[in-house]
Amino acid sequence: MDMQAYLLLGSDIRGNIEAASYYFSRDADSKIAADNLMLTQGWRRFNWAQPMRKIASAPKFPPEFDGHLVGATVTYAKGQQPVTGAKAYLSVPGTKTQFYASMTDEEGKAYFDIRDYYGKNELVVQTEALSDSNYRIDIADPFSDRYSAKPILPFNIDRGQAKTILDHSVAVQTINAYMNDSLTRFDLPLLDSNPFYGRYTKRYLLDDYIRFSTMEEVLREYVPEVGLKRTAGQLRLRISDWDQLKYLEGEPLLLLDGVPVTHKQILGYDPIKVKKLEVVTNRYISGKFVFDGIASFSSYAGNMPEFVFDPKTVILDYEGLQVEREFYAPVYETESQKSSRLPDFRNLLTWQPDLHTDAAGKTKANFYTSDKAGKYVGIIHGIDASGNAATEVFNIQVIK
Incomplete structure (x- = not known):
């Protein structure tokens, strides 16, 4: 498929289009043929009603500029x-502190802009502990429930291609037998290992100190940045502001492996299972959320061992962005590589989706052919910063 033809024609036309690139060729009749094609689709006039609306309709799926958007709906459990x-x-529990906050709109929907979230991980979603506990949280499915209306063409096999299909089947089985380990390699992205709050004010590695049996003793003995104050008969944590030499009066953000916890939960947690404590003594502001300091506790494996969650907390496995899979192609540069007796029956020689041209519009693509001789078809798709697309098709002959 020609890239320009798809972007400007095939993506919006119903049904199958034969020789779509013809409508963008320099043939004298191509423009007339394009007009006739539009007429068969019912495009006789432009509908000005929608673009002239003063209120723009919101998109069904909002664009994801920075990361993956996770949607949640908060409702009352009964009504x-x-x-x-x-x-x-x-929160995404783990060794890297990933915490996101959002506020529901009129429809009870909240959106979390999760960054650097790849593969399948465990998510923990909850409302503020001070809020009504009679809430129900539902997580939106990350996959669309809308499907293309274009019919799927029937799959017909030409019996005259039986030998070609058999050759391809043998080639695939050979590749899986001899190159299976190389076919399952993934290019892991470079991720920022810093927590969301950036630089901490003070870090405590608990193994460097005397181990106490309660979290209260730990905080009282050697964490002066975190004070304990009894309010209404319950101990509560307060973060100190060393610049003003006083404790912040507002509610701090208490985290265990990135998951918000209550004062009672963290004070009742076994400190032997905690590896480190990072304290931020400044007020932390994120959108409409204001926290008077942060106390981030981390376990050894980042899995919150033996922590008891609130029954209303939603814990689920969630599919994030897929990790980029490396396209494997053998390299024959050294003598040992050239003399390798491993069969190479690849019929797809190369796939390079990240080529960039220089100022003169030129670039190079290097690859090695396989052991299968024959005629190969090469296809180059390109698009520039202005959205102009182009496609070029060429042939190469591989001989023994």
Whole structure:
């Protein structure tokens, strides 16, 4: 498929289009043929009603500029009525502290812009502990429930191609037998290992100190940045502001492996299972959320061992962005590589999706052919910064 023909024609036309690139050729009749094609699709006039609307309609799926958007809906457990203005938190438990906060809209929907989230991981979603506990949280499916209306063409096999199909089948089986380990390699992206709050004020590695049996003793003995104050008969943590030489009066953000926890939960947790504590003594602001300091506790494996969650907390496996899979192609540069007796029956010689041209519009693509001789078809698709697309098709002959 020609890239220009697909972007400007095939993506919006119903049914199958034979020789779509013809409508963009320099043939004298191509423009007339394009007009006739539009007429068969019912495009006789332009509908000005939608673009002239003063209120623009919101897209069904908002664009994801920075990361993957996770949607959640907060409703009352009994009446299923949406909750407006509820504070919702999403965390990805692990050694890297990933915490996101959002507030529900009039429809009870909250969106979390998760960055650097790849593969299948465990998500923890909950509302603010001070809010009504009679909330129900539902996570939106990351996959679309809308499908293309274009019919799938029937799959017909030409019996005259039986030998070709058999050769391809043998080639695939050979590749899987001798190159299977190389076919399952993934290019892991470079991720920022810093927590969301950036630089901490003070870090405590608990193994460097005397181990105590309760978290209260740990905080009282050697963590002066975190004070304990009894309010209404319950101990609560307060973060100190060393610049003003006083404790911050607001509610701090307490985390265990990136998951928000209550004062009671963290004070009742076994400190032997905690590896480190990072304290931020400044006020942390994220959108509409304001936290008077942060106390981030981390376990050894980042899995919150033996932690008891609130029954209303939603814990689920969630599919994030897929890790880029490396296209494997053998290299025959050294003598040992050239003399290798491993069969190379590849019929797809190369796939390079990240080529960039220089100022003169030129670039190079290097690859090695396989052991299968014959005629190969090469296809080059390109698009520039202005959206202009082009396609070039060429042939190469591989001989023994």
